[in-house]
Amino acid sequence: MAKILAVTNQKGGVGKTTTALNLCAGLALLGERVLLADLDPQGNATTGCGVVKQDVRRTVYQLLIGNASFAEARLRVAFNDFAFDLLPANRELAGAEIELIELEAREYRLRQALDGVSGEYDFIIIDCPPALNLLTVNGLAAAQAVMIPMQCEYYALEGLSDLVNTLKKVRAHLNPVLEIEGLLRTMYDPRATLTQQVSGELEKHFGDKVYKTIVPRNIRLAEAPSYGKPALAYDRNSRGAQAYFALAQEVLERRQRKEGNTA
Numbered sequence: 001m002a003k004i005l006a007v008t009n010q011k012g013g014v015g016k017t018t019t020a021l022n023l024c025a026g027l028a029l030l031g032e033r034v035l036l037a038d039l040d041p042q043g044n045a046t047t048g049c050g051v052v053k054q055d056v057r058r059t060v061y062q063l064l065i066g067n068a069s070f071a072e073a074r075l076r077v078a079f080n081d082f083a084f085d086l087l088p089a090n091r092e093l094a095g096a097e098i099e100l101i102e103l104e105a106r107e108y109r110l111r112q113a114l115d116g117v118s119g120e121y122d123f124i125i126i127d128c129p130p131a132l133n134l135l136t137v138n139g140l141a142a143a144q145a146v147m148i149p150m151q152c153e154y155y156a157l158e159g160l161s162d163l164v165n166t167l168k169k170v171r172a173h174l175n176p177v178l179e180i181e182g183l184l185r186t187m188y189d190p191r192a193t194l195t196q197q198v199s200g201e202l203e204k205h206f207g208d209k210v211y212k213t214i215v216p217r218n219i220r221l222a223e224a225p226s227y228g229k230p231a232l233a234y235d236r237n238s239r240g241a242q243a244y245f246a247l248a249q250e251v252l253e254r255r256q257r258k259e260g261n262t263a
């Protein structure tokens with residue numbers, strides 16, 4: 001069965017989409033069967049895969065409201081030497097917020113959609129929007145664990161406690177197994193003293209939940225989406241691409257260690 005990870009942080013622009021996309025690329029390159037689910041009406045993960053979002057007829061939106069099957073909404077995206085599946089999104093998804101309210105089991109629509117296909121993948125990575133809304137709740141209800149990208153800046157820790165409280169509520173009401181898989185330091189600039197302080201605080205509070213891999217600020221990561229490619233396809237040797245490859249390895253190791261412990 002797939003390990004389902006929601007990449008989430010209600011704060012905007014912290015690197016969620018960059019992380020979701022490049023983690024998928026890294027895992028695919030390591031031979032894992034991967035699905036990227038774009039749960040953000042901005043559709044940035046979709047664009048980052050080279051898919052023209054305005055042209056996609058069936059997206060995760062139709063899937064959530066029951067107007068398309070998983071097979072109809074899924075696309076295959078292929079790069080030089082790796083490929084993965086994508087559930088695309090575009091602006092239409094913004095309407096789901098309201099339409100879902102009317103529907104039965106509105107928090108579990110994504111989970112139900114993924115239920116039947118979990119066996120086809122090793123990892124399903126969900127890119128959440130920058131809000132704690134019903135779309136994000138669908139992501140959190142479908143996932144086994146969350147990955148939290150964050151910039152090591154002053155307000156980050158405050159935002160983190162809001163997120164941790166939300167996760168507690170989701171666990172209590174919707175998804176008792178939901179865990180924090182890990183916290184990822186993104187856009188890291190080691191020259192800033194504050195960055196180092198916040199990074200230290202994170203390690204103090206969250207211990208080994210903080211990934212060893214740190215993603216540096218790297219222009220290649222920001223350029224790659226405009227070429228419709230993950231960084232590992234755009235400039236594999238860049239520091240940014242290499243960091244996400246290392247993250248994919250770390251995620252895989254964590255999974256193997258965990259399953260080794262429970263086997």
Ligand code: ATP
Pocket residue numbers: 011012013014015016017018019040042044128129130186187188215216217218219221222223225240
């Ligand atoms: P949103 O909350 O709007 O969905 P997000 O959390 O998904 O944003 P991204 O879109 O991944 O964040 O990143 C925000 C911007 O920063 C993008 O332009 C992206 O290309 C750039 N970026 C992300 N990570 C890095 C990095 N490590 N180095 C340089 N630029 C980065």
Ligand code: MG
Pocket residue numbers: 016017018040044128129
């Ligand atoms: Mg995003």
